[in-house]
Amino acid sequence: MIPWLTLAIALPAIGAAVIWALPRIKTPAGGAAAADVSAAAAASGQAGAGTATATKARPATGSASGDPALTAKRLALGFSLATLVLVAVMALNFDTSRAGGLQFEEVHPWIPHFGIHYAVGVDGIALVLILMSAILVPLVILAAWNEHADREDGGRGYFALILALEAMMIGVFAATDVFLFYVFFEVMLIPVYFMIGRYGRGADRAKAAMKFLLYSLAGGLIMLVAVIGVYVIGGTFLWTELTDPGGALAAIDPATARWLFLGFFIAFAIKAPMWPVHTWLPTAAGSSSPGTAVLLVGVLDKVGTYGMLRYCLEMFPAAVSWFVWPVVALSLVSIVYGAILAIGQSDMMRLIAYTSVSHFGFITLGIFALTQQAQAGAALYMVNHGFATGALFLVVGFLIARQGSARIEDYGGVQKVAPKLAGVFLIAGLAGLALPGLAPFVSEFLVFVGVYAFNPVPAVIAAVGVVLAALYILWMYQRTMTGPTPEKLSKLPDLSARETWAVAPLVALIIAFGVYPQPLLNVINPAVERTVEAETGTEVAVADGDAEGVEE
Template identity: 70%
Template sequence: MTDIPWLTLAIALPALGGLAVALLPRERVLAAKWTALGVSGAVLVLVAVMAARFAPTGGERLQFAEVYPWIPRFGVNYAVGVDGIALVLILMSAVLVPLVVLAAWHENDDADDRGKGYFALILVLEAMMIGVFAATDVFLFYVFFEAMLIPVYFMIGRYGRGPQRRAAAVKFLLYSLLGGLLMLVAVIGVYVYGGTFLWSELVGPGGALAGVDTTAARWLFLGFFVAFAIKAPMWPVHTWLPTAAGASRPGTAVLLVGVLDKVGTYGMLRYCLEMFPEASRWFVWPVVVLSLVSIVYGAVLAIAQSDMMRLIAYTSVSHFGFITLGIFAMTSQGQSGAALYMVNHGFATGALFLVVGFLIARRESSAIGDYRGVQKSAPVLAGVFLVAGLAGLALPGLSPFVSEFLVFIGTYAFHPVPAIIASVGVVLAALYILWMYQRTMTGPAPEGSARLRDLSRRETWAVAPLIALLIIFGVYPQPLLDAINPAVEATMRQVDVTDPAPALGDADTTASGQEEGDHE
């Protein structure tokens, strides 16, 4: 327990802020925007203070823990707490939300309510995003997992782009509900076999799930994994993402791809691996194969896209393949890289979606063919676009490079062949990012098109923090890794796996032994 309910405050503050924005009079649009910005900024400060008080080593794994009975008859508790992985994901969410609010200041001015409801939905969604990463009761996690669908559905269906936005919202909802239904069955199974929903009582050698029949554990693993694979998304259950992202406002896409999709990979790391360690080890190779398909398939389809929003969505399918590959490599480097990848991908993809949103606001089109020569009239915008794109292809010096490098090291230690195949995704990433930049930013401007203005002060403030974070954590990722590594080590112990011995070390030992024998 903790004296100050940090996590409850972090969940309640945006939820109450969203309610306050929704209750404002219809004509108080400007007040709604400033309220949303102020509340999300306050949440960021609160989470930052909480992060500063977090002790990566020397303390309990789950910190800022709160446990209160919720539905005692069914063993359901309001239980929250964070380890290093959950903390950095909550911090990433808290950083992205105020920037999305700032970037979306005029994004929905054409809506019936001029976007007042949109800003209320953003705050409600922030509360649920923090809740899903903080939940340490499996049932509470499921509630937040499903509840997130509601604000996102309306953010796409009502405030999205184009005539297909309602169809895209329904497709997103149906896919997510299917995954949620499978998870619900698995959640019930966890309670039947374990007798509790508390994560801390379910995991570990002496946990409530330790004696579960092998076959039952594998089926329960699948129930959670398929739900998380849909949320992530992985091939072949990925098709909702390009459709939803293509019909979303850029601000919605930032939260959808930058944060919500991380719930899937976070769930794999936290729930699939630690609650079902034997099943996780048994399913390693099928998941590795699916990850490799996602990496290559997503990258190839990204190259073929003519719409920038859909292109970025397909790149994320490829990136999530790297994350799941790192998780199921079952090495500390791979899992640390995967957890770090979640954060860096959120910043890089968030910056890319925001810049594309600024372009769409100027020409009301996301088609690549409608943009050429942007760097001549808007050099700052083009420069930001280039940095965000280079982060997407994991250029050394930018933060995604560190996480991708760790994933490759961890995967190669697990088995060289998947690492070699995954490297194809790096080459393809250079193609789809640089080709998109070339087609939109260079060359002569389209005939008859208006000259594009450069970034405004508000737009600069919205994207500059993300560019700064990409550079800072590209040069010095240690603060994030200091929080992540102890949690990864605990996960490795729970799953009962260890890093393979370095092959070079074995060779040196053998050679040394031979030399000693020859000397004798």
């Protein structure tokens, strides 16, 4: 049996190690500067508060073939593409008729004395999230090709960190041992911390990285207490045994189950992020390079919502009904509050981050509506949001690379001089507001249908977020892409071939899954059915308005 998941985790990890092992870039006598670092690339990642700072040229390293920075980029792209091919082949071998259960399972003793295993496996939801991660990483590498060329290491460290992060992302979605999940959950913070603090934008990037780290560590420590509690009561860390209806965790005292549920939920709510523990995201995204923001918002935040589905709902079904309405209320606040704050932003990176707070409100609302349509829509939303937001962040990154600014007021009339860039911006923006025919619409529609079946009132309130989404997206597009073109933008270059290759796959996926989402739903639905089955008694009670739920 081929260890698909182990290979998918190991391949990018090996790539990161190989890149780190490359010779360090040394400054030759005289400190000659590399001539191939463009001004646009130098501005990218160095601009803060809307103004590009002076460029520090990367030292010359000889011929291109002997340039460790260029070699690092090529290796990073090669390893990420190899990982994508591996994950794609694995997906083709996935049996959709058994998508509700775990496949490609591997269980090996890791620390036997404490019952800890290296255990991995995927159901339909985990599979599509791993596939989404594998697609986004090479596109981010391609888009960020010259983003950190002015650094002393030519961006070598950044590309190594991306591959290390990819290994952690695949691992966290694949883990079926709760302790192993916790390890991946925490270790993935390290590459993101350095990607923001060392390779971010603006003077406050170190503070933003620290805020991200502190919020995530606080949530992780709370979850660690819950993980220990689960082991003490359940006698194992294996998720398959902990979710067994006849297992020790199934007979847990209701009050204890609620506390353990809360320990996991707080960590996932911070990661998601939900209001009121969302404030780290706009700060981190606003100080990140666009490539980092894509992985931060497009993938890492999905760990929170995935964790709610996989761990909160399936391990503690008896506690779920007690938290349904509080979580629904927080989700509705996230939807409306995030959208309102997005409207008032002058920085495009922060604006997109606030839109994601709103979008994640829809996802958590769908998860805790406890209906099959809503949870299927929420799972599908995770994937479609990653593609749509990824495209939007990358296009904004291309603008920053050209002008050194993310401020909306520094643009205008871009569609006249860069029509391809403006076109991609429009498609990604329309996907963000869930326009029919584009992928997020199907997700949002399923969430609304499922939530309305659960209770019409939250569905009506959530609809306010749809109206506000049209406002913040179209207003941003109008101010940046339409109107007269300022003199400083009159020679703004359109998308290059490399940039086109970076965003074209995302545009194609947004349109393809908007027209025909069934391949994803065929994989997601059986896994969702399993989750809903675990909540059958709770679902009926909630639908009938019984806040106490059903305990058998």
